[in-house]
Amino acid sequence: MSEISTEPLVMPIANEADIVAARQRGRTMAIELGFAGCDGTLIATAISEVARNILLYAQRGEIILCCVELGGRRGLSIEARDSGPGIPDLRKALTDGYSTSRGLGLGLPGSRRLMDEFAIESEVGRGTNVTMTKWVR
């Protein structure tokens, strides 16, 4: 699998177009990695959810896409990083329907359901870091 780049790809998120670019890039990478088309859509959707949060709350940040391999399994890992206001109550933020921006409140819990692994770190005033991975089935 030498043709698959393991170099992390950093995509800045500062506007709508960046979200579309990140999501399209993520889908392409997923298909290249051997994901089925429907999984590619799930990954792309998760990317746009977290990228949307960056734009909504932190105005700017980045999405880092990286091909990972563990115990013979290959997967796509997505990291969403920003230096925004941070999330005071992570438990609430991960609850369906909780939103501080009049959205549907499905971004974080929804992304968690779309991916296999999901972790979030956030510090008020410092920023938020979401890491999620999906494995090729």
Add this chain to the structure above:
Amino acid sequence: MSSPQRPVAPHSYGSQRPPAAVPIGPVGAIGVDEMQLTDEEVARRMSWLEITADDIANLTSIRDVARGYAAEVIEDLYRHFLAFDETRAFFRDEQTLRRVKAMQTEYFLRLTEGNYDREYVRDRLKIGAIHQRIGLDVKWYLGAYNFYLRAVGSRLMRAFQDDPERGRACYFSLKKLVFFDIGLAIEIYLTTIRRQEEAIRELSTPVLQLRAGLLILPIIGVIDPTRARQLTEQLLRSIRANRAKVVVMDITGVPSVDSRVANHLVQTVEAARLMGATVIITGLSAEVAQALVLVGIDLNRIRTVGDLQGGIEEAERSLGYRVSRVEA
């Protein structure tokens, strides 16, 4: 002293595009007047570039020097333009070349004439707009400025051989003003691009009436908040104008549907419902449907039908139409 109606040379670059053929309207063209900056805005930009009264004095002090080498600089510049296919294409014949050189000279001399006021800005914006309109890419445009500065810089230094300090000061003043001009030119390029994007967006969501009371709205491309708003507005307007009862909204051509987009769709459907119209959404792919369910979108309030044909059939049924084949 520039009067408010300072005449501006009839700018028409390139004989291949006579002034009469210049597109007028929202697409492609941008009225310089709508971009006109206020006095405060002009002052603000000047202070960002640190253009002071000294700079203006420097610039006007080299007016005669500039007149001295203007013709040479212009000749150099056009030799450079003609050496590249991409820029040569704009000068088809001798006559065109002569005319644009005359205009270039006018531009050049204006740099050292003082009065860098709103009228000056207007003139500069106009020049930028013309270059944008004839299709000259920004990279050539900026490259030409670089050439300009270099061609002028070396001559300025030569003219101030005995007082290099002074020559340098004048050069820096000129550079500030040139950057002021560049800023204006780029701005008009960007504004035009934005305007075109808006126009394309507007065109990309046609609301079509299929039968009395039945509208079709095929959506192609990315739905961002701006487009979602336009789409909703346009749909609601059409519902009223056509007294529509049923709308079939086809999203086959939407590449990315996430919770935000789904939310926009739900809101559009709700708004249409308040106007008395039912919306049927078609073209939701199996993959997107799966993703939306996983994300947790409640699509209960939305009527969906697999494909456009099915959607139209259902709409017709609910309006009481029966489509039947005429037997021979």
